[in-house]
Amino acid sequence: MLKIQKYTRVKNLDEAYTILNKNRNNMIIGGMMWLKMSHRLIPEAIDLSDLNLNSIEEKENEFQIGCMCTLRQLEVHQSLNQLCQNMIRDALCDIVGVQFRNMATIGGSLFSRFGFSDILTALLALDCDVILYHQGRISLEEFTRLPYEKDILTHICIKKKNYRGVFLCVRKSATDLSVLNMAMTKNNQYYRIVIGARPQKAKCMTVSQNLSHNEIIERVKLNMPCQSNMRSSQEYREKLEEALLLKAFKKLEDE
């Protein structure tokens, strides 16, 4: 059961960062959806709700998304979804229910870098950066490789490009966690392929379109191996991986 000794709504990021580093168990609470199901004691929970980080700003070259934006805000944002052919909406619409997505925040989802995350998989296929309060701006791909540190993810930036993409996933039942998820984008020369819920966190690779589909599948299997967990065996995931890749190639070629 989650226990919180002290709840603080901070006035600025500096205050949040100071409290965060005061005690190793202090935490930023995003939507608190997964956190609430954990068994832990938080000496001081930090809420960023008052910092105006809950909007999606469209700039000339990118969309800048505040960390306290809910998953639902991203799901229904028209111009953001137009940019990536509804990939973001497709990655979010099966996550539990509307009520859940009205609470879960994008900052919390990405900072945790959950293996089962659908949105991390989708965003990795796009050209995306994150802004961390202490470490500054880095690419999302680099961020996924970093160890968990005491920092605050303040914004997610999605660069405006001509994306042609697709998000696919397999679940045992609607609203369950994905057994495997996959996102693919295509430009003139390359495919960018991301596989998540392997069950490890999503990983991405770029491959030339000059390769045959079978060659690409072999490379993906080699570079992004699947493993077993309670949700599925490694063998089943590998079969799914192949099927999802073929489906994605077809979908992108049909467009």
Place this chain on the structure above:
Amino acid sequence: MKVKIKVNGQLIIDDVKDDMLLLDFLRKHGFYSVKRGCETSNCGLCTVWMDEKPILSCSMLVLRAEGHQITTLEGIQNEAEEFAYFMAHEGAEQCGFCSPGLIMNVLAMTKELKNPTTDEINRYLAGNLCRCTGYMGQLRAIKKYLNRNGVTDDEIHQ
């Protein structure tokens, strides 16, 4: 910590623990339509509106809800009765435990989506589980409610 929160337009001031959940707060103050279900953010039984948007009160700290407008089923009796008429006529209420959460979410859906398709209804309500598995009855009731022209107020409230 002291909290001031507006529930159904009524200001409530109380002293609460920092980790008290909105669900517990609402039930403590007599809003018994808000049910405790799975407590894992999956079943939708504890659905209330925060600033007109459906959320799960089992996963919301009451301190976090301060400054927002909370609405429970008790605050929208007339709208709820209207939809409940269609649920009763379709035999969709069954044990009734999931009904308050479902009604809150159906009414939120009608504000957000115009003429939703069956697929859109199913997707919007995916977070409302019914342990009696009465989904087909619920779906019939929702569709009839959305096309309710011709049903008089007297019929609904009788």
